[in-house]
Amino acid sequence: MEPVGLGRRDNDVYLALLELRRATAVELAEHVGESPAAVRACLATLVGAGLVHQLGYAPAAYLIVAPDEALAALIQRRRGDLARMQVHAEELAQRLRSGPPRTGSPVELVEGEDAVIASVTRLQAQARKEVLAVDAPPYLGGQWNPNDFEITQLAVGVEYRFVYSADSLSTPMHVANMRRCVEAGEQARVLPDASMKMLIVDRHTALMPASYQDPDPAVRLLVRESALIDVLVCGFEQMWQRATPVLSEAVLSEAVLTGTGQPTAVADRPVPSARDGELLALLASGMKDRSIARALGVTERTVGRRVTELMTELGAQSRFQAGLLASRKGWI
Template sequence: MFLLEPVGLGQRDNDVYLALLELRRATAGQLAEHVGEPLPEVRAALADLVGAGLVHQLGHAPASYLVVAPDEALAALIQRRRGDLARMQVRVEELARRLRSGAPRPGSAVELVEGEDAVIASVTRLQAQAREEVLAVDAPPYLGGQWNPNDFEITQLASGVEYRFVYSADSLSTPLHVANMRRCVAAGEQARVLPDASMKMVIVDRSTALMPASYREPDAAVRLLVRESALIDVLVCCFEAMWARATPVAAVDPVDGAPERSPGRSGLSARDGELLALLSAGMKDRSIARALGVTERTVGRRVTELMAELGAQSRFQAGLLAARKGWI
């Protein structure tokens, strides 16, 4: 059975997807053993499936992979290719019934979503349903206890869906997360940093949202799925208020070895641009150092140098002057 050919995926991707559908969750090594294929080929297939929104990656060392319910993950692709995918949709619905055991879908305005698998399926389904925009606040806690990349966003950005993200200081605590943010910004994401942002949420087309069931004691595996209601309007207002307070993140060229210099920026490097953006957002030296993968002493020394170059008397003034000069 070659289920995924109509959406541009190959036989290898198809075999790995069906194997993961059977196992529900597995590492790349477990999948390679299950399908009898070399580990590098299985990893390449998993990368394709994650990028297509069919599989979700949890963790990094080692990563485990979770299959997303077929009728949820493939809905957007099916809609774009309705004519060619008519036979595929029948098969997808069969697989979905097997995976979800025919469980009915509640239709209330606010629905409780419990469990990692259910939350992941909801996040993927919401993104796949997006036609215009996705608004999100990125803050812990994260599923599996650690942040995971959202490769499906790149696919949606390429299809014309607008993404606006507000990142908290805790969500940019590692170079890996900062690098992913930069990758998404380069692909078209509009990103801003607000250190104290804690109201984790995802809002799709201003009609559906996913949010923690509690902000006092948030649990990553317990969410509220909110459909069109007055609560959606309140959440959009909260997001826009945070967006207005947050500091924009500009797209910068990647740093390969020696810092690249940008014309008209008085020798400012891409890394300096990142540092100034995080500094102007109110992040402390320790948090900036973790995000950039350098020592706190290095950050402090470079901040002092940039303040002298800008003629600033304080860190806050340095952020203002850098923004005025177009450096950030």
């Protein structure tokens, strides 16, 4: 793994996971003879590189991503001596690859958690310009899972646009992850009733549930360049237009200036705190107090009280008017 910037310990943990296929940090630590803390650090590196996928949190399980697909994304960023790494990646993939070969059909059925995870990682690794996504249930393993590989792709210039459903922002952990991605460069919007889960890469390949009526997280359709992609992109853009933008801290800070370059102020406070900005964005998107409280990790009563205070500061007579005034001021 040294040619792609990984160390011996990272290499040992990766090969151990290749053998186990799925394991927790504690199980891997026992397997390689290292401390759980050291193994977790290696796993964080491997997840960030797109070689391993984290599933859940309590406790987190780690899955190997098909080596020929995941390593190819790293190899493309290197030169010279990395040619032999491709050979090793293909050899390792033979031990993991299963299922029927791809066909020439524009639509392919992807079945099984491992296959879905590999497809999600591979598509992101192949992205050169943009990734469009609707984040909504159902999730693999029955719970929401972080997408740390997105941070890596944002850093190399891939544009991400995400539409989040109410269910995808149901806990403070979910909101914190969205905020982390936004600060890294993701363009995020909230649409409470968004349910058409999808991932579209460079407008030529997409991954979506096989059914929206009775979705199974471990069964997806891989759609290649065709008229179906155009329909999916159109559907995404319509949701994007309806959704409420989530601003980064930097953009909120810039909102202190009006078009004439003069600072604006409401109750001696030019822009809302990050917490108030999240509350206003969720409120303007149409989420109810109970859902907002769950997302922010506070009580419904606290949300109601803060909304009333913000309405007073904005001089609004209704929640709708508060959202309108906050939008005009560049707060959301």
